Amino acid sequence: MRRIHTPLYADHAATTPVRREVREALARCAEEALGNPSSGHGWGRRARRRLEEARRSAAESLGTTPRRVFFTRGGTESDNLAVLGRARHQRTEGAACPLVVTSSIEHPAVFEAAGQVVAEGGRHVVVATDAGGGLDFDALRAALRERPAVASFMWVNNETGLALPVAEVAAECRAHGVPFHSDAVQAVGKVHVSLAEVPAELLTVTGHKIYGPMGTGVLVATEPRALLPLHVGGGQEGGLRPGTEDVAGAVGLAEALRLAVEERRSEADRLGVLRDDVEARVLGRVAEMAVACDEGPRAPHISSLRVVGADSDTLLAALDADGVAASGGSACASGSSSPSRTLTAFYPGDQAASLRLSFGRATRRRHVDRIVEAVAHAIECARAAAA
Amino acid sequence: MRAGNGTAGRRRRILVAMSGGVDSSVAAARLVEAGHEVIGATMKTFCYSGTPASAKTCCGLDGIQDARRVADELGIPHYVFDVEDEFTRDVIDDFVHEYSRGRTPNPCVRCNSNTKFRDLFKRGRALGCHGVASGHYARLDRTADQPRLLRGLDPAKDQSYFLWGLPAGLLGKLHFPVGELDKAAVRERARALGLVTADKPESQEICFVPTGNYRDLLGKRLLPTHPALSPGPLVDWTGRIVGRHDGYSGFTVGQRKGIGGGRPEAWFVLEIRPETREVVVGPREMLDATRIVMGGLNWLATPPPPGARIQVQIRYRAPALACRVEACGADRLELAMEAPAKAATPGQSGVLFDGDRVLGGGRIAHARGEAAPACATTSSPPTRRTA
Numbered sequence: 037m038r039r040i041h042t043p044l045y046a047d048h049a050a051t052t053p054v055r056r057e058v059r060e061a062l063a064r065c066a067e068e069a070l071g072n073p074s075s076g077h078g079w080g081r082r083a084r085r086r087l088e089e090a091r092r093s094a095a096e097s098l099g100t101t102p103r104r105v106f107f108t109r110g111g112t113e114s115d116n117l118a119v120l121g122r123a124r125h126q127r128t129e130g131a132a133c134p135l136v137v138t139s140s141i142e143h144p145a146v147f148e149a150a151g152q153v154v155a156e157g158g159r160h161v162v163v164a165t166d167a168g169g170g171l172d173f174d175a176l177r178a179a180l181r182e183r184p185a186v187a188s189f190m191w192v193n194n195e196t197g198l199a200l201p202v203a204e205v206a207a208e209c210r211a212h213g214v215p216f217h218s219d220a221v222q223a224v225g226k227v228h229v230s231l232a233e234v235p236a237e238l239l240t241v242t243g244h245k246i247y248g249p250m251g252t253g254v255l256v257a258t259e260p261r262a263l264l265p266l267h268v269g270g271g272q273e274g275g276l277r278p279g280t281e282d283v284a285g286a287v288g289l290a291e292a293l294r295l296a297v298e299e300r301r302s303e304a305d306r307l308g309v310l311r312d313d314v315e316a317r318v319l320g321r322v323a324e325m326a327v328a329c330d331e332g333p334r335a336p337h338i339s340s341l342r343v344v345g346a347d348s349d350t351l352l353a354a355l356d357a358d359g360v361a362a363s364g365g366s367a368c369a370s371g372s373s374s375p376s377r378t379l380t381a382f383y384p385g386d387q388a389a390s391l392r393l394s395f396g397r398a399t400r401r402r403h404v405d406r407i408v409e410a411v412a413h414a415i416e417c418a419r420a421a422a423a
Numbered sequence: 424m425r426a427g428n429g430t431a432g433r434r435r436r437i438l439v440a441m442s443g444g445v446d447s448s449v450a451a452a453r454l455v456e457a458g459h460e461v462i463g464a465t466m467k468t469f470c471y472s473g474t475p476a477s478a479k480t481c482c483g484l485d486g487i488q489d490a491r492r493v494a495d496e497l498g499i500p501h502y503v504f505d506v507e508d509e510f511t512r513d514v515i516d517d518f519v520h521e522y523s524r525g526r527t528p529n530p531c532v533r534c535n536s537n538t539k540f541r542d543l544f545k546r547g548r549a550l551g552c553h554g555v556a557s558g559h560y561a562r563l564d565r566t567a568d569q570p571r572l573l574r575g576l577d578p579a580k581d582q583s584y585f586l587w588g589l590p591a592g593l594l595g596k597l598h599f600p601v602g603e604l605d606k607a608a609v610r611e612r613a614r615a616l617g618l619v620t621a622d623k624p625e626s627q628e629i630c631f632v633p634t635g636n637y638r639d640l641l642g643k644r645l646l647p648t649h650p651a652l653s654p655g656p657l658v659d660w661t662g663r664i665v666g667r668h669d670g671y672s673g674f675t676v677g678q679r680k681g682i683g684g685g686r687p688e689a690w691f692v693l694e695i696r697p698e699t700r701e702v703v704v705g706p707r708e709m710l711d712a713t714r715i716v717m718g719g720l721n722w723l724a725t726p727p728p729p730g731a732r733i734q735v736q737i738r739y740r741a742p743a744l745a746c747r748v749e750a751c752g753a754d755r756l757e758l759a760m761e762a763p764a765k766a767a768t769p770g771q772s773g774v775l776f777d778g779d780r781v782l783g784g785g786r787i788a789h790a791r792g793e794a795a796p797a798c799a800t801t802s803s804p805p806t807r808r809t810a
Contacts, residue, residue: 350546353502357462357550421549 048396055247065284090290099230111242114255115145121263122186134158135184141378167382169332180212191223197338225296248292252285308336348389351418438547439556443486446558453600463494463501468510513537525695526770536588556598570594572781577605587784655700677766711763712790722783
C-alpha cells in the first residue's frame with residue numbers, strides 16, 4: 037500500500053533547491069535593469085559592476101584572486117574546459133600526443149573529456165584509486181614524469197562521498213611541473229576547499245549543488261592562456277567562455293558559494309552526525325548490506341549503500357513511491373541505474389544494488405526515522421523483485 | 424458481455440508498460456481517466472550506448488524519454504527498469520539460438536511471454552501493483568470464471584497473435600486499455616490529450632537490432648565459423664545443387680529473396696537443414712502444408728481434445744486458418760489443415776483461436792505438405808522438418 041507522507045528530499049548530491057538568499061539576489065538582479073556587461077553605457081556599467089562583485093566574492097570564498105575566476109555555465113563545462121582546453125593547448129604548442137592523467141573514479145564530465153582527448157589523438161592514463169581513498173602514487177609519479185597536459189583528480193567523489201588526497205596529488209603535480217585540476221563540485225560547502233592551501237591550477241565549482249542556480253559554474257584557472265576555449269565568440273571571460281555573461285547567474289552562484297563556505301563547518305558537522313545515524317540504523321535493521329567507502333575519508337553528505345540481492349531500479353521506485361527522493365549510482369540519461377564506474381572500480385564483480393542517499397539543508401534530525409523506515413521498506417520490495 | 428478494456432472496476436494500482444509509442448501512451452491515459460493509480464514503466468532491454476540508430480526503435484533512449492514525457496503530462500510516476508539480463512537470456516539468446524539451427528524466431532512473442540509481463544510485473548508487484556497493462560490491441564473478457572484473451576476489435580491492428588505465451592495465471596492481472604479502439608481513435612485520443620507521442624510513426628523493427636539487419640547481431644554473437652554463417656548449398660527438392668548461399672541463417676522458410684532467379688516460375692525456401700547447411704528451394708505449391716506440428720505449447724484455455732475444430736494463425740496479420748486437432752500431448756500438438764497453409768515456418772508462432780478467443784499457441788516445429796511440384800513428377804516432395 038502506498039503510505040502517504042510528506043515528500044522527503046535525500047538527493048542533494050544530484051542538485052539542491054535554490055536557497056532564499058540566492059533567490060533574493062537573483063530577484064535584485066532581475067529588478068535592477070542590467071545591461072550587457074560589454075556595453076559602455078550606464079546599464080552596461082551596472083551589469084559589469086555586479087559581475088565583478090560576484091567574481092571578487094567567489095575568489096574570496098575559494099581562496100584565490102578574482103583574475104583567476106572565470107564564470108562558466110556549469111560543472112561539466114568547467115571540467116571540459118580544464119581537461120580538453122589544456123590538452124588542445126598543449127597540442128598547439130607542438131605536443132603531438134597530449135596526455136591527461138585522471139583518477140579511476142572521475143565524473144563523466146572529466147572522464148569523457150579525457151576520452152575526447154584520446155579521440156583527438158592524445159592519451160589518457162588512469163591512476164587506480166581504492167575504496168579507502170588510497171591512490172597509486174607510484175603510477176601517478178610515473179605518469180607525471182611524462183609531462184601530461186593536466187592531471188585531474190576530483191576533490192570528493194559524487195557517488196560515494198570519498199575524499200581523494202588532493203593536497204598530496206597537488207604537491208606531486210607541482211613537483212613535476214604539471215597543472216593540477218580538481219573537480220570540487222561535491223566538495224565545496226562540505227569539506228574545506230581553499231586554493232590557498234591546496235595549490236590547484238584549475239578548479240571546478242558549480243552553483244546548483246550548493247543551493248545556487250542551475251547552469252552556473254566557475255573554473256578557477258591560474259594560467260588561463262594555457263587553455264584553449266571550447267567556444268568561439270566575443271571574447272568574454274577572458275576569451276575562455278565567450279558569450280554574453282549570465283550576470284544574475286554569476287551573482288547567484290557567488291552568493292551561494294559565500295554562504296556554503298561560511299556555513300561549511302557547522303553544516304558539515306551536522307550532516308556527518310545525521311549520516312552516521314542513518315547508516316548505523318539502516319545497517320542495524322537490514323542484513324546483507326554495507327556502506328561503500330566507509331573505511332575511507334568521506335565528505336559528510338553522501339551515503340552510498342550496497343544492497344545484496346536487490347533490484348536497483350525497484351529500490352529507487354519504491355523509495356519514490358514512498359515519497360523519498362534518492363538516486364542510484366549517479367543519474368544516467370536513461371533514468372535507469374547503470375553500472376557505475378566508481379563502484380565497479382572499488383568492488384569489481386559485485387552485483388549489489390547501490391543506493392545513494394545524499395543529505396543537505398532540507399534534511400533534519402526528525403527525518404531520520406522516516407528515511408530509515410523508507411529505505412528498509414524499499415530494500416524489502418527490491419529484494420522481492422530480484423527474487 | 425463486458426469484454427474488458429480493463430479500465431473499468433474499482434481503483435487499483437496498475438503498472439503500465441510504456442514503450443514511448445502512442446499505443447502505450449494512450450493505454451496509460453485511459454487507466455488514469457478510469458481513476459486507477461497508474462505507474463508508468465519502461466524496460467531498458469539492452470545497452471544503448473554506441474548505437475546511433477537506437478532513436479529509431481520504440482525501445483531506444485528516445486522511447487524512454489518520450490514515455491517519461493507522457494507520464495509527466497499524465498501526472499503519473501515513471502520508472503525505467505533495467506531488464507537487460509533477463510531480456511538477453513530469454514529473448515536475444517533464444518533469437519540467436521533459433522537462427523543458428525535454421526529456424527525463424529519470434530522475439531516479440533518471447534518478450535511478451537517472459538520479459539514484459541512476467542519480469543516487469545515482478546517489479547510492479549514489489550511496488551504493490553495489482554496488475555500490469557500494455558498498449559496491445561487485445562481484449563480480456565472477465566465475465567467467465569477464467570479470464571479469456573480475445574482479439575483486439577480493430578482487425579487491422581489486432582495484436583493478440585503476440586500474446587499466446589503469457590503465463591495463464593497472469594491473465595486476471597492484465598489490462599489492455601486500447602484493445603477496443605482502432606488506431607485512428609488511439610491517435611485521436613493522444614492528440615486530444617496533447618501527448619507528445621500522438622503522431623509518432625509505428626515502430627516495425629526488432630528493438631535490439633538497431634541496424635535493421637539481424638545478421639549483424641548473429642555475426643556478433645556467433646563465431647564466424649558457425650555453420651549458420653558459413654556458405655552452403657542451395658538444393659532443390661530432389662537434392663540437386665542449384666546454387667550456393669552464404670549462410671542459412673539468412674533464410675526463412677517461405678522466403679523468395681536471395682535464391683536466384685532465371686526460372687519459369689518463382690522459387691521459395693522450402694526447408695533449412697542445419698546439419699548439412701542445405702537450403703532447400705522449390706516452387707510455391709510445395710510450401711503448402713496440410714499438417715502442422717507444434718511444440719513449446721502454452722495454454723490460456725483448456726487444451727482442445729483431438730477432433731476439435733479450431734483455427735490457427737501462423738503469422739502476424741494473416742488470417743487464422745481452420746484446422747482440426749489431430750493429437751494434443753504435453754508438448755506436442757498436431758493439426759490437420761482444412762485447406763493447405765502457405766509456408767508454415769519452423770520457429771514461428773502458431774496461435775490457436777476459437778473465434779476471437781486465444782486458446783494458446785506454440786512454436787511451429789515442422790509442417791508437411793502433399794502437393795508434388797508441377798515440374799517434377801519423378802521425385803517425391805520433401806518432408807519439411809528441422810532439428
